Amino acid sequence: MKQMLIKSKTTSYPIYLGTDLLKRLEQYINPSYTSVLVITDQTVATYYLDDVMNALKQFSVHHIVIEPGEQSKSIEQFYDIHTKALSFGLDRHSLIIALGGGVVGDLAGFVAATFMRGIDFIQIPTTILAHDSSVGGKVAINHHLGKNLIGQFYVPKAVIYDVATLRTLDKREIRSGYAEIIKEALISDEAFFNDLLLTNIYQTDAKTQVNHLYHGMRIKASIVQQDEREQNIRRYLNFGHTLAHALEQQLGYGQLTHGEAVAIGLLFALYISANEYGNKHTYLVLLDWFKKHDYPLMIPKINVNDLLNRMKVDKKVVNRHIQMVLLKSVGQPELKCFTDREMVEYITSFFSELMKGIDK
Amino acid sequence: MKQMLIKSKTTSYPIYLGTDLLKRLEQYINPSYTSVLVITDQTVATYYLDDVMNALKQFSVHHIVIEPGEQSKSIEQFYDIHTKALSFGLDRHSLIIALGGGVVGDLAGFVAATFMRGIDFIQIPTTILAHDSSVGGKVAINHHLGKNLIGQFYVPKAVIYDVATLRTLDKREIRSGYAEIIKEALISDEAFFNDLLLTNIYQTDAKTQVNHLYHGMRIKASIVQQDEREQNIRRYLNFGHTLAHALEQQLGYGQLTHGEAVAIGLLFALYISANEYGNKHTYLVLLDWFKKHDYPLMIPKINVNDLLNRMKVDKKVVNRHIQMVLLKSVGQPELKCFTDREMVEYITSFFSELMKGIDK
Structure with a gap:
């Protein structure tokens, strides 16, 4: 079993990572x-x-089973869990356990954060993707105008990550999770990125998975510990996410998994980076790797202005300008603002090139 | 102008208290x-x-006007403000100003706390009652099963308290506010309590009001700074509130103001205290003072079991036992748990005695 301590400004919590921890x-x-x-x-x-x-x-133990998927992160579901928790008799000294992926973690975490002004919660992630939300204390629900717009920073008491639960994941969920690991590598660790490029993510053993997850969470923890409330470098973690969030929403949650949308978002950010800094290598190798792993890159025709408007209700908007995380090179992220017009041009040319690239 | 700095674990904020600050x-x-x-x-x-x-x-400034009253602290109103804030184009670097009493402060504060995971807010209290919620960083909305059950701890950037705005308060609002000041005096300062007993709260000048508010907020701040997250002594501030919250709900918000309900709650807690510790003097002088100031103490017949059940969804419940704050003497609060049966007896005998006391 591996263990790491995540420090936040006022507290710290352990992540336990290994096999058969649930037992x-x-x-x-x-x-x-x-x-x-x-x-x-x-x-x-x-x-x-x-x-x-x-x-x-x-313990006196209760459970609530929600529908899987992003649509459960609604204000109605949030309120309904509060109602049930109250009727179960939960009090300020009760514990909430989030057993599941990012959706369950975000929702259950936000309920815990707001139930009687905050009670303890523990995360038990059961997906690869959830390694990301296990670090950093972001909890939230969705607003119909955008993802994760209602939420707060609230850290769990502990994260108990049993990779045995990853055995039941299907291919879609595996690639969804690895998109975030790839992102973590891209923004901070070239060697790790190169290592991942050589991995077949559908054929990894538990030990390799533990290592990848550990590495990814370490990168994230190191960034988050320097900037808990997303004042500066934490924004780098949004690499690929400006487009991804808008895309998920526009296509309707469930069409693309979060990680699949992130994969396209990463390519988009790398495409702009190539244009701004003049090096297309990373874009090309990553495109190739995504194709090899059957990431869905072919998306239905979308209205570019709608997409732009969705990108603009993103939390990272500054004075109504879209702020993108770009990559000067692997491990060297940088923030850059774009006008609506520049964005529209980039979106149009990117999707046109991506479609061509896939036809080949 | 008076000024005080309220310290919390991670930050601190100023309260400015005086006349004509709005200008x-x-x-x-x-x-x-x-x-x-x-x-x-x-x-x-x-x-x-x-x-x-x-x-x-x-500034680029927008406003939202809600209906006055507790019923505005609903999940629907909360969500609606998020929607409007998004459509106004608020971002993470925007400010929310809560201009009003406790309802506006609680609601606007909780929106600020959760909008894109938290943006700055400033409180401009316009009631005496709101001095209480200006200190301590409690923000919340109501659940249909209980008051303030969904919320968090989130401190404002500043509180700007212009007592000139108190001139437009009616008698109801004045006595509502003073019930909390009386409470603050009761739990920690006998001299202040005696001073208030000699005050006619409907005929105070601005200077006296500033002093009373300052004194009340100082008491609260001192307690909150020692126990921000209500682990121990902060509970004393709930003196009178267990019954008050249940009563407000049972009668329907708006029947009694919060402070009027607190007045009855204070008498209830003092009544039990007299019984447990054997000194009825404080109960009697306070009853007399409330009567002189026309506090409504005559309430409609209520179902005792319903009231008990409402008291039990209160946040202060421990293991399904009601925990009351009692007063050994003025300035000496103490926590005590009661069984349902004990509570029912106390509620019944208290209301019966109160009705008799009022008939006199």
């Missing part, structure tokens, strides 16, 4: 909680809810 | 905000919105 879950949980509420989704519940409920028998 | 509002606001959103209610808007908008002309 000894009770070891990681303070026995003094008055009750425990496990929040999970239907998919994860099928595989792991019984294990978790059994491991927590000693 | 020079722009002096207190950092000019670098990309835009400003003023949130207020219809009543306050009539008197002060124009002044505030004029004083902020230099």
Whole structure:
């Protein structure tokens, strides 16, 4: 088992990373909680809810099962969980456990952050993608005008990452998770990036997965610890996300997984970077790697102005100008603002080139 | 003008207290905000919105006017303000100003706390009652099962308290505000309590008001600074509130003002204290003072079990037992848990005695 301590301004919390941690879950949980509420989704519940409920028998334990997918991060679902938590009798000394991927973590975390002004929560990520949201204390729900627009910074008490739960992931979820790992490598570690380019992500063993996850989380933790509230360098973690968020929304959540949208967003950011800094190598090798791993890069025709407007309600907008994270080279991110007109041109030429690249 | 600095774990903020501060509002606001959103209610808007908008002309400034009253602290109103803020183009570098009483402060503060994971806000209290919520960083909305159940701890950048705005308060609002000042005195300062007992709160001048507010906020600040997240002594501030919250809800918000409900809650807590510690003097002098100031103490017949159940969804419940703040003597609060049965008995005998006391 690997372990790392994530420090925030006022507190710190451990991440436990290894195999078969779920079986000894009770070891990681303070026995003094008055009750425990496990929040999970239907998919994860099928595989792991019984294990978790059994491991927590000693507590007064309740559970809520939500529908899988981004649409569950709604204000209605958020309120409904509050209602259920109150009717279960949760109090300020109760614990919420988020058992699942990023959606469950974001939603359950935001409920924990706001239930009676904040109670403890523990994350048990069951996807590769969730390694990303396990570090950094971002919790949120969606607004119909944009993703993650209602939320806060609220760190878990602990993250218990059992890679045995990753065995049940399908290819889509594996590539979705690896898009974020690739992003972490791109913004800070060329050797790790090159290592990933040589990996077949559908055929990794538990040990390799632990290493990749550990490496990715280390990169993220190091950035977040320097800038918890996203005043400066934390913005680099949004590399690829300005387009990705808009794309997910425009196509409707569920069409592309978050990571699949990020993959296209990474290519877009690298495409602009190539244009601004004059080196297209990274764009090309990554495009090639995405194609080899069957990332869906062919997307339906979209209205460029709608997409632009969605990019502009993003949280990273500064004075109504879109601020992009670009890459001077691997490991060297930089922020740059663009006018609407420049953005429209880039979006148009990027998608046209991407479609050509895929036809080949 | 008086000024005090409120310290929290990670930050600190100033409270400016005096007359005619609204006129020079722009002096207190950092000019670098990309835009400003003023949130207020219809009543306050009539008197002060124009002044505030004029004083902020230099900014890109927007406003939202909500209905006055507790029912505006709903999840729907919360979401609606997010929608409007997004459509106004607010970003992470925008400011929200809460212009009004506790309802506006709680709601606007919680919006600020969660808008794109938190933007700055400034409170401009326009009621006496709001002195209480100006200190301590509690922001929240209501759940249909209980008051302030969804919220967080989030401190303003500054509080600008212009007592000139208190001139437009009616008697109801004055006594509502003074109930919290009385509470602050009761839990920590006998001399201040005795001083208040000699005050006619409907005939105070600006200077006396400034002093009372300053004194009340000092007491609260001193407690909050020792216990920001309500782990121990901050609970004393809930003196009188367990019954008050339940009563407000049961009678329907608007029947009693918050402070009027607190007045009854204070008497209830003092009634139990008299019973537990054997001294009824404080109960009697306070009852007398409330009567002299026309506090409404005669309430409609209520179902005791319903009231009990509402008290039990309060945030201060520990393991389903109601925890009351009691007073051994003025300035000496103490926590005590009660079983349902004990509570029912106390509620019944208290209301029966109160009705008798009022008939006299």
